[in-house]
Amino acid sequence: MLELAILGLLQESPMHGYELRKELATKLGAIRAAISYGTLYPTLRRLQAAGWITEAGESAPTAEEVPPLTSRRGRVVYKITAEGKERFAELLAQAGPETFDDPGFGVHFAFFSRTDRATRLRILEGRRRRVEERREGLRDVLGRAAERLDAYTLELQRHGLDACEREVRWLEELIANERSGRSPRTGDSATGHPPPEESPGRPS
Amino acid sequence: MLELAILGLLQESPMHGYELRKELATKLGAIRAAISYGTLYPTLRRLQAAGWITEAGESAPTAEEVPPLTSRRGRVVYKITAEGKERFAELLAQAGPETFDDPGFGVHFAFFSRTDRATRLRILEGRRRRVEERREGLRDVLGRAAERLDAYTLELQRHGLDACEREVRWLEELIANERSGRSPRTGDSATGHPPPEESPGRPS
DNA sequence: GTGGCGATGTATCGGGACGATACATCGGGG
DNA sequence: CCCCGATGTATCGTCCCGATACATCGCCAC
Numbered sequence: 099m100l101e102l103a104i105l106g107l108l109q110e111s112p113m114h115g116y117e118l119r120k121e122l123a124t125k126l127g128a129i130r131a132a133i134s135y136g137t138l139y140p141t142l143r144r145l146q147a148a149g150w151i152t153e154a155g156e157s158a159p160t161a162e163e164v165p166p167l168t169s170r171r172g173r174v175v176y177k178i179t180a181e182g183k184e185r186f187a188e189l190l191a192q193a194g195p196e197t198f199d200d201p202g203f204g205v206h207f208a209f210f211s212r213t214d215r216a217t218r219l220r221i222l223e224g225r226r227r228r229v230e231e232r233r234e235g236l237r238d239v240l241g242r243a244a245e246r247l248d249a250y251t252l253e254l255q256r257h258g259l260d261a262c263e264r265e266v267r268w269l270e271e272l273i274a275n276e277r278s279g280r281s282p283r284t285g286d287s288a289t290g291h292p293p294p295e296e297s298p299g300r301p302s
Numbered sequence: 303m304l305e306l307a308i309l310g311l312l313q314e315s316p317m318h319g320y321e322l323r324k325e326l327a328t329k330l331g332a333i334r335a336a337i338s339y340g341t342l343y344p345t346l347r348r349l350q351a352a353g354w355i356t357e358a359g360e361s362a363p364t365a366e367e368v369p370p371l372t373s374r375r376g377r378v379v380y381k382i383t384a385e386g387k388e389r390f391a392e393l394l395a396q397a398g399p400e401t402f403d404d405p406g407f408g409v410h411f412a413f414f415s416r417t418d419r420a421t422r423l424r425i426l427e428g429r430r431r432r433v434e435e436r437r438e439g440l441r442d443v444l445g446r447a448a449e450r451l452d453a454y455t456l457e458l459q460r461h462g463l464d465a466c467e468r469e470v471r472w473l474e475e476l477i478a479n480e481r482s483g484r485s486p487r488t489g490d491s492a493t494g495h496p497p498p499e500e501s502p503g504r505p506s
Numbered sequence: 507g508t509g510g511c512g513a514t515g516t517a518t519c520g521g522g523a524c525g526a527t528a529c530a531t532c533g534g535g536g
Numbered sequence: 537c538c539c540c541g542a543t544g545t546a547t548c549g550t551c552c553c554g555a556t557a558c559a560t561c562g563c564c565a566c
Contacts, residue, residue, distance in 0.1 A: 339546075340547075
């Protein structure tokens, strides 16, 4: 999940842990608050062990000149490897998880500018299916088990149902935009665009 | 987190694991999909070890008549203990977690009919504060770092921001209702209610 | 000038929750 | 008669989290 995110960010430029966490927070701010160090550092080690990333000694190029008494622990800069790029592409291509709550969809979406249109559509439709399923489940409960539940629980279900309906509409709009070859966020604030651009900006 | 949920459900009536999972799914359907058995059974054992719940042998009252060759493993019914009820009240009273993503708020909210008004207000306002913080963070990113991000990432942030604004409004409404002593979900769909009822239904 | 303090930076630990998997019973339909 | 889906309990490896510890650096107040 954040294996994908780390690989994606390191694809743009080499970084050290602290920096990575900050970039992660702005890139995925809509998905999760901020990645914990208790997650980040073990994951970095795991990725390094798998060969997807390597340490790129940046500061202090002459290692011996550092006074050994203080056991100076400088920043560790990581960069992605060729195998890491392959792995990233592989993770990008495969569909998100089957569960609703999993933030995997959001991470995938955040890297959509690096994904081909067919995969984008597949992932968007998969997400829509899962949200629709949850929506139906909530409607069932509100319809059939309403009298067994108290006012607060019902209110919670209504709010959840509302969020589901809203997300489905959002996804519908995105899917429609994909199908007609537009970038996201075209078609509301201005309704008479000529075909604006092909596939949103490729950075790096 | 689901320690609270399990205690709350067993407070209503004794249940076995499978049943508990189903009830959990309808009660918390708006929060999380369905609790995993890999979570449920260890948690039940943990609660039992702590003394909050006990096994209540329900079916097969004469244990010896069961053929021992098949090592019959019947359903295990759990019931809450007196200490468990105390623990439940303690968990109910303390505010939810400080992080935004944590589903703890939803679980608390689902048991609001067992919480006094002061605690309800405290928890609702705490949640509002955290959602507002996240909202501000997203606004900052959309304002300051917009040009560094691609179209899809920006769209994700906008959707997240929208969800935050919507939840804040929802919370405002709930808080206003609490302050004026109404149940939730009064004040839209019908605007001329006489003071309907005091504190929503106490089940069980 | 020095002393604290917040930002930067790396790291570990225990625990909670997950999906996958295994296995057993039971009722009903092909 | 047999298989299949619902019911039911349970474990395992893995991911991710919050709390915590510790070290360095620049800056501002006293």
